Amino acid sequence: MKKLLGLLLACLLAGCATAPAPTSAPAASAAAIAADLIANCSRLLGRTIPASEIGIPSGAARITGAVPEEASRLAVADRASSPAAAVRPALPRHCKVEGRISPLNAQAPDILFQVNLPLQWNGRSVQYGGGGFNGTIVSGELLLPAQPFDQPPPLAQGYVTYGTDSGHQHVILRSPPQAFALNDEALVNFAHASYKKVRDVAVSIMKTVYGRAPEKMYFVGSSEGGREGLAMAQRYPADFDGIFSRVPVIEWTGLQHAGLRDGLALLNGGWMNHEHVQLVHDAVLAACDAADGAADGIVSDPVGCRSRFDVTKLRCAGKAAANCLTDAQIRAVQTLHARLDLGVELANGLRSYPGRGPSGEATHAGGSAGGWEAWWTGSRSPDIPPVPANGIAWSFGAGAIQYFYARDPHADVRSYKAADHAARVRAVSALMDATNPDLSAFQAHGGKLILLENLGDYAQSPYAGIAYHEAVVQRLGRATADRFFKLYTAPNVDHVGTGAPGNADIFPALVAWVEQGRAPAGLVLVEQDVRPPFKVTRSRPLCEWPQFPHYRGGDMDKAGSFACAQ
Structure with missing residues (x-):
């Protein structure tokens, strides 16, 4: 035999x-x-x-x-x-x-x-x-x-x-x-x-x-890979039975233009060093950490935090110092938090990109800086052209403007305007933006889709994925969307999964949904040591949007001490 x-x-x-x-x-x-x-x-x-x-x-x-x-x-x-x-x-x-x-x-x-x-x-x-x-x-x-x-x-x-x-x-x-x-x-x-x-x-x-x-x-896939997963569901709906998309760069064109805008906001006195980043981080926690009932270093409700945190309260009374922000620095933070209108209609009727924050400003990844210092501020004010010490979003955004949209490696990004390149911006958006809300063919094929957004993400805006889920619900109806598409959010978690519990058994849940018809339920986020035996140090329930964890008593490091609620 x-x-x-x-x-x-x-x-x-x-x-x-x-x-x-x-x-x-x-x-x-x-x-x-x-x-x-x-x-x-x-x-x-x-x-x-x-x-x-x-x-x-x-x-x-x-x-x-x-x-x-x-x-x-x-x-x-x-x-x-x-x-x-x-x-x-x-x-x-x-x-x-x-x-x-x-x-x-x-x-x-x-x-x-x-x-x-x-x-x-x-x-x-x-x-x-x-x-x-x-x-x-x-x-x-x-x-x-x-x-x-x-x-x-x-x-x-x-x-x-x-x-x-x-x-x-x-x-x-x-x-x-x-x-x-x-x-x-x-x-x-x-x-x-x-x-x-x-x-x-x-x-x-x-x-x-x-x-x-x-x-x-x-x-x-995650990040760019998350966008790829959504593109497969939209363009090739019969090719995959289950897709898990984590922190996807879904509104790709808007993101690159936001990276440019937010980087330019750091010029002319807007840049912030490590002490200033920590200052904002601590102020956000002071205003919003305990709103879920637990003062544990995690902002569970960053949407509600937008109305509670006021960056102008950090304004310097006199000369610039490490314990306050100048007017230029305050404007930079306000720019990061604000929606960007490109002035050009993009694919699927969009024309703007959501702002980012607050929460997760000073997270750390594997011993190196995460949050703002990795993605936005870097360790020095933005250079032209970008250098490795700059924030990643500036390096990515400025380069994308030159090669994808202006199509000129020597274009001066400081004078770039999307409206001057409207036709090209629309063409690239049609290629790159995974924003088509019509997932009816994927749903008819029997496909299942899980989207996870980390709410402390500064590589891309988690609110872009939230807006996409809302667009699918509006297009197909809540009952239909719920049968094949779930959106989860991880509070305070950075793009790469640090800052709070950010890992969960999502792929096994997707497989069970596809192959047994068992919809995901009771998932738990964990934060672990990165050395065997990978001890779990904290956990939280993984909540389906728009719910987030609320403390109900007990050990703040245990998921069972929290319940998902709006």
Whole structure:
């Protein structure tokens, strides 16, 4: 039997036409298939997936690497961009496949991808979204966004996992990460096409190796990857059964223009150092922390905090000092909190971007600055062009203005106006903004969508995702929307998950909703040590918007001491 199954798998890897593998194969047969997958992994090298197997216009795909990977142990890096990124989870033996998809235009870059094939496949797959401006391959080997650190990643649970660089390769220090957008095909790939193409290539590889297509397909992404997940639901509604989108940069065009505006507000005396950031953070806590009944360093209701916190009360009475803000600094904070009207109609009838804050101004990520210091103020006033010491939102926004909208690497962002580039702004918005509220096709397919917004986020405005959920409810009706779309919020949590409890078993809840029809309920946010055994230090209930945690007595570090309420 083992020899026969080995010949069958070898035939599959060579591209033979065979019938799908039986779904009720005995355990011994499954073990034999697993052993032969490792033995035959390298036989995938050099295979071509024709363009006809990709559902949109594309070049062919070619497998450039196929390597059997041995099992690895859990490890934690000393430094990383976020606590979750520091965790290198234990992985089982698997076949790692790498490849590239050729462009339609020879001047465009290839799309690079990685697919991980487990020995014991559960018949499902997870596509990982990217981050920032992408440009590096997403391996599909790490924890999912918001996944508790002590839980196994999907690959260790038997899922095929895969990711892509989104169709361009960024070489650090050689060019700005936005430079690829000068190529039209690379921009379309970044917007949506690469994720669809890689999804179809991954399905072809699964059919080849396992003899059948996946039974269920999931997409999970955070930040830019969260936008990608929403784009898949809107543009390719039949491709995924479940999507989890965390802190998505959903109103992408508005966000880049807000990054420019908020950075410019720090010039001419508006910039704030670490002491000033801490001053505002402490003032916000003094005004809003106890409003939920618990003075615990977490602002549970930042919307209500907007009316309770008055930044003008921090105005210096005389000379500038560390314990007060100048008029220029107060105007900068007011600018950050204010809605931005672009003066141009964007995709799906939008024309503005919501403000950010208050709460989470001085959070920290993995020992480095988070909150304002990571995303807005940086460690020095904005430079032109941006430098690494500047806030990330300024670096991203200023670069996007030059390469995506003005399409001039030398454009002076200080004099840029969206109205002067209205046609281009609208064109990029139609590509990049994942704001189409008509999810009826995704819902009809049976798809389920979970959106998580971190309310202390300064990389993007959490109120953009909240507004999108409201738009879907308005378009489809509350009863219909509730059957397939849930919005959760994590108070005080930064973009990368720090500042308060920010991890939860959201992916298992999504799978249960898709496959068992059991809607998510009773989810709990946890904050953990980033060292084994990943002790939980605080927890809170994960509340469905517009509810937030209210203290009802007991240990303030325990979720059971809080209840979700409006």
